[in-house]
Amino acid sequence: MKARTSGRERQLPAGGHAPREPGMSDSADDLVWVELRLLVPETDPLLLEPLDDACMQVAPGGFVVEGADVPPGDEPPPPIGWLRYRVYVGEAELEGARLLLAAAIARWPGAELTATSLPEGWRDRWKKWFLPVEITEDLVVTPPWHAERVRAEGGPERQLIVIEPGMAFGTGQHETTFVCLEGIAALGRLGALPHDVLDVGCGTGVLAVGAALCGAQKVHGVDNDPMAVRAAHVNASDNGVAARVTFADTPIGEVDGVYGLVVANIMTHILLAMRDALVARVAPGGLLMLSGILREQEEEIVDAFSGDGLMHIGTIARGGWVRIDLARPPLGA
Ligand SMILES: C[S@@+](CC[C@H](N)C(=O)[O-])C[C@H]1O[C@@H](n2cnc3c(N)ncnc32)[C@H](O)[C@@H]1O
Structure with a gap:
């Protein structure tokens, strides 16, 4: 959890790891944030470890992993047998992050990587799901x-x-x-x-x-x-x-x-x-x-x-x- 170390914190709110909040930087509020989504097979956790490490490297503050059992939210869960990773990075880190994560999922045919710029206010919406x-x-x-x-x-x-x-x-x-x-x-x-x-x-x-x-x-x-x-x-x-x-x-x-x-x-x-x-x-x-x-x-x-x-x-x-x-x-x- 490189978040900094090894494994993954699971889906919010059942155990998600907070997406990094830009509170550690003075100018962070001005940053444009991008969500990188990865769809990978739900396989042996040991095989997922290098991917977890890569996610921690690009998003030390955290990332979210959702399985098919994710509670209903604003979109459908990933297909049964697949995991959806959501990794949050600043725009400046996007290309490096994309390269690293694409390499980490290359072993699985059918795995996908997509990037979406996050709208203003996304952090407030995310907070709603972060429970005690x-x-x-x-x-x-x-x-x-x-x-x-x-x-x-x-x-x-x-x-x-x-x-x-x-x-x-x-x-x-x-x-x-x-x-x-x-x-x-x-x-x-x-x-x-x-x-x-x-x-x-x-x-x-x-x-x-x-x-x-x-x-x-x-x-x-x-x-x-x-x-x-x-x-x-x-x-x-x-x-x-x-x-x-x-x-x-x-x-x-x-x-x-x-x-x-x-x-x-x-x-x-x-x-x-x-x-x-x-x-x-x-x-x-x-x-x-x-x-x-x-x-x-x-x-x-x-x-x-x-x-x-x-x-x-x-x-x-x-x-x-x-x-x-x-x-x-x-x-x-
Ligand atoms: C899984 S987190 C644990 C955080 C917290 N103790 C908890 O239980 O939630 C592991 C922490 O170990 C730190 N870490 C990794 N390698 C380390 C090392 N060689 N020496 C000290 N800390 C290390 C990481 O930066 C990270 O903050």
Whole structure:
């Protein structure tokens, strides 16, 4: 989700990834936006990964994938057995994006790529479909325009993570974010969230903010994308947890210290590449939660991360994705 990393956030509102909003640039409101549409066969997710990567490369803030089961909207769903990708780019990036995506779908005969300039006001129409995600009854990720209603509808215990979609990856809509937040909320409910939490590949900071809201006292997030780090700062501040949460673009290998919980929602090949650095950051008695992993990649990750004092203690699945939990026994155990 290169949004910045691996896979795809699914169709809005059932799990879409926000189209990039031009809020990160001063002149962005003047940009002309183009929707690139791709129609590709619904096939093995592993075969779709290079296409997902290409989409993330051209539209780091996100893209939408719709299957035949997409809820009724302003147009018919794609045919059964096909997926429709919608990728949003500025006009200046169009030709490069078109080349990259055309190359990524060349393997499938019958796959299509079309481009449509978006009319003024498209972002407002899109917002209508971007709904809050209830992780638990007491923890909801919501875009700002639904925050007031979601707060009013919940009980006094309800915590909101308010995230402006489109700033980076991590709106709660994707299964991989969802399962991490679910784990964080579950520990929080028991008052068992560790004091120190490290969020590797923080994106919008949604997990870091969630951890702080669920009781962690000191949270640090890192991402190799400076735009994500910037977005995460804004989100921590907007959610009132900036005093307990820091972010940086420090490579994981250079992060100091150990943490009671290390959570990393990044693509499998990146997790494998940073394996030693991740393992080294887990404190005695601590937990490592890994996400961004397709079901069929579970064994590879469990094999790679078990050992060096870490034990596989469980796998949580959602959609085609899994979260893998590992634990380091306390000293002297
Ligand atoms: C799938 S997003 C996860 C965002 C958020 N933590 C969530 O759960 O929704 C993965 C993030 O990892 C970042 N990333 C990718 N490779 C990385 C690396 N080598 N070091 C740090 N961050 C990386 C991407 O920029 C992206 O923001």
